[in-house]
Amino acid sequence: MKHPYTMPGLTLGILGGGQLGRMMCIEARRMGITTICLDPSPNPPAKGVADLCIQGDLYDPVKIQELAEKAQVLTFEIEHVNTGYLQTLETQGFTIYPSPKSLQVIQDKFVQKTLFAQANLPVPPFARTYKELNLPFPLVQKTRTGGYDGRGVSILADETQVATKGLEGETFFEELVDFDLEIAVLLARSPSGETAVWPVVEMVFDPATQICTKVCAPARIPAEIEQEAIRVSIGAVQVLDGVGVFAVELFVSNSNSNGAPRVLINEVAPRPHNSGHWTIEGSLTSQFAQHLRAVCGLPLGSTDLTMPSVMINLLGEPGAQGKPTIQGYEQALAIPGLSFHWYEKSLVSTQRKMGHVTVTRPNLEDALRLADQAQNLLTITGEPL
């Protein structure tokens, strides 16, 4: 640590003040940790819960330096930040977790995948050009940097679509995996290399928007798939020398040559992740508390499941704009085991993540059924400002 501290007094600087930063700040309040967020918005979701919000661009060296000077540890809740300047700060002795180096690798999906492949971790076949890839269409094209929530991904049915549906900028191509299931492994790694892994979860995506709509904890998968997914995910975070909470999204597929299920790494997020929101209710340590523990060099908490949990995202309805309003709030709160989470975003838009709910029940089937009820009851619309 560049600055010594006693408790309370440990201050964490967070690049970004969105819902992930917000939920980190709430846990920090409980744990006696002070938080300062840097966010371009004057009124980001973390505003009401952080000790201080600095308004500024996440690429502005002056603002990042200001944040660093006030904190003992720096972290981020979004990957789109000035990694180069974070590296400069690191050489000046500032503590930054995950390290700018791991972030830089993750920011470039092509570099990330190359590193995993070199470490013999299973990834779908990929190459810079579709000719190099040498696989039959359909193929997936991805931008190397900047994509999220389905942005920066294009599925190309045949060679003619490379011209018509191809992406701009630096891209690469990979096999369109015919997966049966998408799962995620959420884990934390401390500066000393200690890891703590939560039970593996299933992720359900909207086929149209590719936004995650539902997460089911634990995943309904055979033990050998779970073990393989955990092995691969710990390997991936070790290869990245990651410190903090990481989410590894994986495909489970039956389509390899000998018919045995295979597990393939899709993407890695170097931070708390939508697939881990269920941990607030469903685990002894939430992903946000765990991230604080990990990046502050504190002992990791127990990742034991307390009860099966299903999380659904509350997204802005198609066409919604203006001030958000919640329909079905009271009815949803009548669902047993339901916890409601609102992110306090001042504006709603189509598919924007406005909040989430988690249903926690003694058995997963009930949690799934009740989460579907909540999904049907709750809609987020907008009204004129």
Next chain:
Amino acid sequence: MKHPYTMPGLTLGILGGGQLGRMMCIEARRMGITTICLDPSPNPPAKGVADLCIQGDLYDPVKIQELAEKAQVLTFEIEHVNTGYLQTLETQGFTIYPSPKSLQVIQDKFVQKTLFAQANLPVPPFARTYKELNLPFPLVQKTRTGGYDGRGVSILADETQVATKGLEGETFFEELVDFDLEIAVLLARSPSGETAVWPVVEMVFDPATQICTKVCAPARIPAEIEQEAIRVSIGAVQVLDGVGVFAVELFVSNSNSNGAPRVLINEVAPRPHNSGHWTIEGSLTSQFAQHLRAVCGLPLGSTDLTMPSVMINLLGEPGAQGKPTIQGYEQALAIPGLSFHWYEKSLVSTQRKMGHVTVTRPNLEDALRLADQAQNLLTITGEPL
């Protein structure tokens, strides 16, 4: 409701901004409820998490009116408030839960006990004077109003101590119950009379200070005692026509004439309570979230236990003063299943409640053992400002 609302937009006014108000505000943030606290301190524990803190005395009609005008619902986190003015506001159409009437009854322990006795709820024998009580010494003398955490209570060994150790002001006398155990029943009641009860807990008090040091959930008591405690507690809250979360503290004693265990009501708190802090981790709905649901007229949440939990209070060390510092923080966080809660009070003093920790484990014996470890590791001292 005097003011209509849509969600988000429901605003709760809270008289008091101490640790209970703070923990209400944290849950409110999650649930999309706006909070405004009134507190005499410029920097109360709720400051960093409430949407607004008004500085002012809890007996000042002008300040209470200001709070009420900004909110759809009023509640309180401390009993020492201007009940008379709240009654005036209620007649003006403001929604206040628990009602000023129930609060008024609870504020006067003599009136409270009289009401319970009239409803055939079990209370220790009591009377205005020790002569009326007509029981052998030792006896307990209590002030009718204003006592808490052992203040306002005196144990008198014999008649001569009535003069030497007797309390000032309006008091009453009651039997010194030779109890085996102190337990608490935490429950919520909605405006429509729906109740939700958490598992009964054991409370452990420091014999010297009479401050609660440890709470053990669930209580290790026979099922018939648990059922009787719940029956009596629901009865007490119904008699008070209570709305919100209530904690009923009871004595369990073997000392009645036929040797069967008896359950006696000791005190009722008309708000979330120290005996319910464990619900943040150990139950599907925390007492703070449930209080918000109840006073806002929303459906009550599930009070199911997720895992056995033991809570210990973090109190200022004897002689501690100045800026608080935490010793043993990192070591305590290594205890499996431990959650750390800090209240952000700017000054520490002897026995002041500065925070708490909860240890949640698959079995209660482990939770108890680990909570004792935490108790030994953690000390809260002070340093000069």
